[in-house]
Amino acid sequence: MTIPGGFVISSTELDKSASFLTQPVGFSYYASNWVANAPFIFMHLACLSALFVDFSWQVGLLCVGNYFLRMFGITAGYHRYFSHRAYKTSRWFQFVLAWLGCSALQKGPLWWASHHRDHHKYSDTPADPHSPHRTSFWWSHVGWILSEEHTEFNDKNIQDFTKYPEIRFLNKFHYIPGMVLALICYLSMGFSGLVWGFFISTVLVYHCTFFINSLSHLIGRRRFMTDDESKNSLILAILTMGEGWHNNHHHYQSSANQGFYWWEIDLSYSILVVLSWFGIVWDLRKPNEKALNHKVRVPKSKKNKRELVSAG
Ligand SMILES: [Zn+2]
Numbered sequence: 290m291t292i293p294g295g296f297v298i299s300s301t302e303l304d305k306s307a308s309f310l311t312q313p314v315g316f317s318y319y320a321s322n323w324v325a326n327a328p329f330i331f332m333h334l335a336c337l338s339a340l341f342v343d344f345s346w347q348v349g350l351l352c353v354g355n356y357f358l359r360m361f362g363i364t365a366g367y368h369r370y371f372s373h374r375a376y377k378t379s380r381w382f383q384f385v386l387a388w389l390g391c392s393a394l395q396k397g398p399l400w401w402a403s404h405h406r407d408h409h410k411y412s413d414t415p416a417d418p419h420s421p422h423r424t425s426f427w428w429s430h431v432g433w434i435l436s437e438e439h440t441e442f443n444d445k446n447i448q449d450f451t452k453y454p455e456i457r458f459l460n461k462f463h464y465i466p467g468m469v470l471a472l473i474c475y476l477s478m479g480f481s482g483l484v485w486g487f488f489i490s491t492v493l494v495y496h497c498t499f500f501i502n503s504l505s506h507l508i509g510r511r512r513f514m515t516d517d518e519s520k521n522s523l524i525l526a527i528l529t530m531g532e533g534w535h536n537n538h539h540h541y542q543s544s545a546n547q548g549f550y551w552w553e554i555d556l557s558y559s560i561l562v563v564l565s566w567f568g569i570v571w572d573l574r575k576p577n578e579k580a581l582n583h584k585v586r587v588p589k590s591k592k593n594k595r596e597l598v599s600a601g
């Protein structure tokens with residue numbers, strides 16, 4: 290199949306849900322998916338109610354606490370565990386990770402991890418679900434999620450987790466943990482708790498997570514010559530509990546730590562290390578010396594990708 294840019298992708302390698310959009314699109318492109326997008330838009334509009342509620346240090350703490358709790362669910366759960374299997378854990382803690390990830394309202398673990406595996410498989414090529422280099426900042430940041438093209442996911446990509454019925458259940462009813470969290474915020478601190486602890490906190494988690502798809506392929510430094518445009522950024526690493534070391538991550542995807550040196554702050558990994566002391570997680574994978582020192586790498590996979598794909 291020929292796709293924009295002169296690439297040819299074999300049907301066996303093709304993820305049916307991958308996008309081949311290569312040009313920026315206008316708002317009207319998303320209009321047909323307005324029912325599915327309504328909750329996402331509502332979450333943003335609901336933040337405006339902060340203008341009408343009291344702010345206190347308690348709700349501020351709730352906002353920050355729920356931000357980091359759910360960011361951990363996304364980074365340590367959806368990303369490092371479900372997408373990359375960078376460490377092992379028990380079935381009950383696997384469920385906890387899925388629940389925490391779901392509470393960030395970024396759809397289910399199977400949907401998230403399947404698309405993320407496509408991102409690594411086709412990084413910054415036309416089949417990448419969210420490359421800013423093939424489309425636009427907007428598309429990579431949020432457009433691809435709002436688009437009808439990514440409503441479904443390729444379950445063949447994530448068969449290692451589709452075998453768990455409780456994970457399939459959470460993936461299908463992914464909004465339940467978020468609704469439970471909203472209820473807890475409201476019952477514990479009233480309407481201002483709901484606004485700050487849930488609406489604002491959720492929108493902050495949205496955009497800081499999305500920065501990794503957009504800014505981390507645009508701005509920052511490259512330590513490793515990977516076959517994509519991934520970058521490292523301290524600021525994004527602080528905001529996302531370690532995900533900002535995105536060039537490191539593209540270089541060694543299965544590593545539980547994305548900050549490779551002590552000065553590369555990676556809060557998710559620090560928490561995983563503490564959890565490993567209690568036997569809650571184990572077998573945390575780390576890059577070996579060879580991988581760490583391999584700073585210049587022949588971008589073979591880029592070549593292969595385009596060959597797999599062999600330019601037409
Ligand atoms: Zn990336």
Ligand SMILES: [Zn+2]
Nearest residue numbers: 372405538542
């Ligand atoms: Zn990844």
